[in-house]
Amino acid sequence: MYLKPVIAANWKLNHGPTDARAFLQRFLAQSPKQNDRTVIFFPSALTVTTVMDGLKDRPDLWVGVQNVHSEAQGAFTGENSVLMARDIGARVVLVGHSERRHVFGETDAMTTRKMALISQARLIPMLCVGETLEEREGGHTAAVVERQLTAGLAELDDAQVAAIMLAYEPVWAIGTGRTATPEDASEIHGVLRQALASRVGDKVAAGIPILYGGSVNRGNAAQLLAAPDVDGLLVGGASLDADSWASIVRA
Ligand code: 13P
Numbered sequence: 001m002y003l004k005p006v007i008a009a010n011w012k013l014n015h016g017p018t019d020a021r022a023f024l025q026r027f028l029a030q031s032p033k034q035n036d037r038t039v040i041f042f043p044s045a046l047t048v049t050t051v052m053d054g055l056k057d058r059p060d061l062w063v064g065v066q067n068v069h070s071e072a073q074g075a076f077t078g079e080n081s082v083l084m085a086r087d088i089g090a091r092v093v094l095v096g097h098s099e100r101r102h103v104f105g106e107t108d109a110m111t112t113r114k115m116a117l118i119s120q121a122r123l124i125p126m127l128c129v130g131e132t133l134e135e136r137e138g139g140h141t142a143a144v145v146e147r148q149l150t151a152g153l154a155e156l157d158d159a160q161v162a163a164i165m166l167a168y169e170p171v172w173a174i175g176t177g178r179t180a181t182p183e184d185a186s187e188i189h190g191v192l193r194q195a196l197a198s199r200v201g202d203k204v205a206a207g208i209p210i211l212y213g214g215s216v217n218r219g220n221a222a223q224l225l226a227a228p229d230v231d232g233l234l235v236g237g238a239s240l241d242a243d244s245w246a247s248i249v250r251a
Contacts, residue, residue, distance in 0.1 A: 002038035002062070005225055006165060006209045006232035007249050008126070009239030010042045010066065010094065017050040024054035026242035031249060033060050039249050040092055042066045045080045052089055064092030064126070067100060070113040072121075082114075082121045092124040096152060098171045102132075108151035116155035119163065126165040127152040128213070128234070129192070133172035141170075142191045149195050161200050166192055166210045167234045173214025175237060182227035185212045189229035218244050221251035 015023060020043060040062045043051045048063060055061045069079035085093055094100075095118065096111040111127065118125040129148035131141040145168065153161055168188050173180050180188075189210045196205035212224050213234030224230055239245045 002124075002209070003036060004038075004209050004231045006038050006040060006211055007251070008040040008042060008064070008092075008167075008211060008232065008234045009245055010097070010213070010234055010236050011044065011047070011240060012066070012099070012236060013044060014240055015043060015047055017047050020047045020050045021054060023242045024051065027246050028054070028058070030243070030246045033058060034249070035060070037249075038062060040064050042092075042094055048088055048090060062091050063089070064094065064124075065090045066094050066097070068093055068114060068118065070110045070117065072117055082117045082123065086121050086123055090123065092126050092165065093118045094167075095125045095127050096148065097128045098130055098169055098174055102171065108148060111148070111152050112154045115152045115164070116160075119156055119160040124163060124165055125152075126167055126211070126234075128167045128169050130169040130171050130174075130214070136170065136172060141188060145188060145192060146195050149192060153199060158200050158204070161196070162204045162208065164208060165232075166196075166208060167213050168192060168210060169213035169234060175215070177215050179215040179217075179220050179224070180212065182224050182230070185224060186227045186229050189227075189231075193229055216248065218247040218251070221248045225251055 041051050042064045052063050065085045068082040069076050072083050095114045100106040115125045129145040131144040135144050170180055193205055209231040211232035211234045212230050216233045216235045217238040
């Protein structure tokens with residue numbers, strides 16, 4: 001079982017096995033085991049085995065995958081399967097990341113299927129939601145994230161909902177250096193918590209980790225983490241450097 005806060009590194013399309021080995025050596029040298037949080041690495045699928053090997057003595061450091069296909073197997077050249085993710089020992093799978101939605105055209109319907117498949121495989125899906133700048137400026141943020149959440153949960157039973165993780169990543173904050181304020185993050189996390197509560201009740205909803213992502217760095221991590229309803233961080237760019245990531249993990 002994981003501990004909150006959950007601090008996750010999304011390496012996106014960076015760090016092959018050679019880089020990952022060097023990264024882990026440097027990161028582990030300055031990162032003693034912590035008993036009050038769970039840290040997750042999301043490397044490229046081609047780097048997962050290397051990272052798992054490097055972390056085998058560290059149960060506090062988990063490995064996940066960045067994406068799986070919406071079917072478990074078949075003629076889908078180039079895709080990765082949830083069954084393979086489980087086989088390799090991954091524990092968490094990102095679903096509906098902004099880049100999947102906006103660069104690769106992933107739809108709400110696809111996130112519905114993926115959330116169900118991942119839950120059935122008894123892995124933890126981490127559903128990512130977030131509004132574009134245009135949607136924010138139009139006053140649609142809450143409606144957008146609620147719609148994305150509803151789609152993500154559509155095929156899950158209540159026990160499966162209780163086992164998910166959520167990440168709020170405003171699209172305008174990803175890779176832009178423009179972070180949501182802790183107040184902004186708290187406000188939308190509160191909206192998500194309410195939506196979860198109306199599905200599974202207050203107590204269960206309170207236990208579901210809601211991570212914030214979008215231009216998190218070592219300078220703002222502690223402040224974001226201290227904000228009400230922020231149960232963790234999902235970090236892109238600042239997780240690529242071992243020193244920067246080690247300091248965020250200690251935040
Ligand atoms: P950045 O931290 O680079 O803004 O990326 C956030 C993100 O997309 C993590 O999934």
